[in-house]
Amino acid sequence: MKEFDFIRRYLHRSQADADVLIGIGDDAAVIRPRAGYDLCFSSDMLLKDRHFFGDVAPADLAYKVLAVNISDMAAMGASPRWALLGAGLPQLQEDWLAEFCGSLFVLAQHFGITLIGGDTTKGDLVFNVTIVGELPQGRALRRDAAQAGDDVWVSGQLGLAAAALHHHWHTFALPDAVFDCCERARLRPEPRVALGQALLPVAHAAQDVSDGLAQDLDHILQASGVGAEVFADNVPTLPQLHDVLDKTALYGCVLAGGDDYELVFTAPRSCRSAVAEAGRASATPVTRIGRITQDRGRLNILNANGMPVALASLGFNHFE
Amino acid sequence: MKEFDFIRRYLHRSQADADVLIGIGDDAAVIRPRAGYDLCFSSDMLLKDRHFFGDVAPADLAYKVLAVNISDMAAMGASPRWALLGAGLPQLQEDWLAEFCGSLFVLAQHFGITLIGGDTTKGDLVFNVTIVGELPQGRALRRDAAQAGDDVWVSGQLGLAAAALHHHWHTFALPDAVFDCCERARLRPEPRVALGQALLPVAHAAQDVSDGLAQDLDHILQASGVGAEVFADNVPTLPQLHDVLDKTALYGCVLAGGDDYELVFTAPRSCRSAVAEAGRASATPVTRIGRITQDRGRLNILNANGMPVALASLGFNHFE
Numbered sequence: 001m002k003e004f005d006f007i008r009r010y011l012h013r014s015q016a017d018a019d020v021l022i023g024i025g026d027d028a029a030v031i032r033p034r035a036g037y038d039l040c041f042s043s044d045m046l047l048k049d050r051h052f053f054g055d056v057a058p059a060d061l062a063y064k065v066l067a068v069n070i071s072d073m074a075a076m077g078a079s080p081r082w083a084l085l086g087a088g089l090p091q092l093q094e095d096w097l098a099e100f101c102g103s104l105f106v107l108a109q110h111f112g113i114t115l116i117g118g119d120t121t122k123g124d125l126v127f128n129v130t131i132v133g134e135l136p137q138g139r140a141l142r143r144d145a146a147q148a149g150d151d152v153w154v155s156g157q158l159g160l161a162a163a164a165l166h167h168h169w170h171t172f173a174l175p176d177a178v179f180d181c182c183e184r185a186r187l188r189p190e191p192r193v194a195l196g197q198a199l200l201p202v203a204h205a206a207q208d209v210s211d212g213l214a215q216d217l218d219h220i221l222q223a224s225g226v227g228a229e230v231f232a233d234n235v236p237t238l239p240q241l242h243d244v245l246d247k248t249a250l251y252g253c254v255l256a257g258g259d260d261y262e263l264v265f266t267a268p269r270s271c272r273s274a275v276a277e278a279g280r281a282s283a284t285p286v287t288r289i290g291r292i293t294q295d296r297g298r299l300n301i302l303n304a305n306g307m308p309v310a311l312a313s314l315g316f317n318h319f320e
Numbered sequence: 321m322k323e324f325d326f327i328r329r330y331l332h333r334s335q336a337d338a339d340v341l342i343g344i345g346d347d348a349a350v351i352r353p354r355a356g357y358d359l360c361f362s363s364d365m366l367l368k369d370r371h372f373f374g375d376v377a378p379a380d381l382a383y384k385v386l387a388v389n390i391s392d393m394a395a396m397g398a399s400p401r402w403a404l405l406g407a408g409l410p411q412l413q414e415d416w417l418a419e420f421c422g423s424l425f426v427l428a429q430h431f432g433i434t435l436i437g438g439d440t441t442k443g444d445l446v447f448n449v450t451i452v453g454e455l456p457q458g459r460a461l462r463r464d465a466a467q468a469g470d471d472v473w474v475s476g477q478l479g480l481a482a483a484a485l486h487h488h489w490h491t492f493a494l495p496d497a498v499f500d501c502c503e504r505a506r507l508r509p510e511p512r513v514a515l516g517q518a519l520l521p522v523a524h525a526a527q528d529v530s531d532g533l534a535q536d537l538d539h540i541l542q543a544s545g546v547g548a549e550v551f552a553d554n555v556p557t558l559p560q561l562h563d564v565l566d567k568t569a570l571y572g573c574v575l576a577g578g579d580d581y582e583l584v585f586t587a588p589r590s591c592r593s594a595v596a597e598a599g600r601a602s603a604t605p606v607t608r609i610g611r612i613t614q615d616r617g618r619l620n621i622l623n624a625n626g627m628p629v630a631l632a633s634l635g636f637n638h639f640e
Contacts, residue, residue: 021358021458021460022460022462025463025543026396026460026462026463026464026527026543027362027392027395027396027463027526027527027528028360028361028362028392028393028395028396028398028451028453029360029361029362030358030359030360030361030396030455030460031358031359031361032358032359032457033353033357033358033359035355037353038341038350038351038352038353039350039351039352039353039359040348040349040350041348041349041350041351041402041404041436041437041450041452042347042348042349042404042437043404043405043406043437043438043439043448043450044406044439045406045407045408045439045440045441045446045448047408047441047443047444047446050441050442050443051441072347072348073348075347075348076346076347076348076350078348082361084361084362084363084450085363086363086364086365086406086448087365088365088367088446116361117361117362117363118363119363119364119365119448120365121365121367121370121371122370123367123370123446124367124444126365126367126408126443126446128363128365128406128439128448128450130361130363130404130448130450131348132361133348135350137352138341140341140342140346140350142342142346143345143346143347144346206347207346207347208347223345223346
């Protein structure tokens with residue numbers, strides 16, 4: 001099968017999108033931006049053994065490759081609209097491709113995303129998705145807009161993906177039922193697009209948790225020139241993890257694990273009920289975990305006794 | 321050096337671009353589309369040993385990674401505006417990065433491109449650039465617009481990059497001066513942005529020559545439902561290659577070599593002087609090499625005696 005047959009068969013699906021003037025199959029795609037909207041761009045590269053195991057099921061792989069990009073749109077409060085997929089593939093194996101592309105298009109359609117381009121080439125497994133979203137003009141959940149006095153919130157539960165990963169690495173072993181929950185969170189993170197949009201009129205700053213809560217919240221602090229105080233035991237996680245992990249392991253997963261793809265965001269105290277309502281409207285759990293301080297760049301994580309929590313690492317380092 | 325230090329130091333340069341509301345450093349970049357313009361998107365992935373040698377100079381590598389994407393914009397008649405860079409890097413080596421980024425920004429600035437995002441991660445050398453360009457609304461040089469009776473044209477000279485590659489592979493040896501010319505064409509292809517824009521009111525169909533003239537012209541034929549007759553000896557190449565290569569090797573490089581990043585395009589006979597003028601206005605040589613026929617999907621390449629030229633391959637197969 002040649003590259004062009006592959007593209008034709010698997011990627012060149014008819015997708016109804018009136019704003020796409022030229023889709024896959026030319027040198028470039030052409031879209032017509034809608035009046036009143038800004039466009040939002042993000043790009044993530046995923047490499048075998050770095051971001052996923054080589055034996056991952058193709059349907060799970062495709063889901064994650066796209067989902068982590070959708071999560072960046074959620075963190076801006078944007079609606080994902082279009083995506084371009086770059087893929088290095090060791091060979092063109094039809095079953096594998098059919099499963100990969102099937103899963104990719106299910107997720108894309110769920111979020112109303114049209115695949116408008118990409119590039120496939122022979123190589124070790126590597127993927128790069130660029131995603132393009134729409135934002136009402138002048139609106140965005142930025143990193144640099146947190147203000148002293150804001151509450152700090154997170155969506156969903158944190159630390160599950162990291163716990164599953166540690167189970168794979170044999171750092172510790174999880175009971176089967178707990179592992180299944182954590183593994184599902186690792187493989188199928190749910191991008192918080194609806195929450196991000198609901199937060200546009202409410203939140204000050206937001207970011208998705210991909211490299212670990214401490215590190216990602218720190219980006220907000222650095223960009224905004226503020227500090228934060230976070231209550232470690234308020235950070236929501238899978239309740240069973242409290243029973244099976246000691247505090248050090250639990251804090252490591254929840255506060256510095258990464259791969260969560262939940263949102264961490266700040267909002268004024270006066271907006272607590274509005275935040276709760278945004279959570280309800282988007283059917284997304286939201287939990288208040290701390291507050292923004294004037295203590296520039298200082299992230300203070302406290303345990304139930306009000307003592308500082310020491311972390312071995314703030315989170316994932318892309319070059320370690 | 322951590323990833324975020326790297327991003328800050330090398331990629332987060334201040335670039336004056338009033339249409340970029342949020343640049344590198346947030347979850348996603350935000351741009352404000354200009355009224356009256358469509359946006360054009362393309363993405364190319366380049367892998368070590370597949371698209372470049374592992375010991376390539378970082379300045380040459382950066383140039384090419386971006387240039388091949390700019391070439392896709394040229395082939396649409398679009399102005400490149402923004403780019404996102406995904407990079408897998410074995411390590412963060414400062415000298416290497418400084419040279420790579422320096423070269424990248426020189427080329428970006430030359431074409432008025434702002435780097436608005438990207439992702440870096442540890443891995444085998446791999447790059448993915450997504451480029452975004454502007455087109456006057458409703459205009460684009462498409463692949464599917466060639467008409468029977470059109471002339472077929474190419475820009476610049478073809479086959480040089482392929483000749484250099486064969487020299488590297490020891491298929492044949494080029495004299496030093498010839499190799500230098502060809503190697504420069506291979507490492508530093510000149511994206512034909514000005515020509516593409518000048519052709520917007522003139523050309524019917526266009527595409528850039530990345531996988532070999534025969535294969536890339538064939539995409540126009542397939543998409544447009546037409547055929548073509550091309551005169552092999554009219555296809556411009558480096559004159560010295562006629563002296564040092566036999567006909568089979570020469571035709572292989574010129575007609576099926578690839579990596580040229582010239583434009584192949586069709587235009588009505590009545591526009592010959594307008595095409596010549598577009599070439600002059602953009603300081604780009606343009607040469608008429610054949611014509612579009614009604615012979616659907618049939619590409620007829622003829623030598624000086626009017627006999628069909630047989631090619632061992634139509635061009636680069638991304639999965640061979």
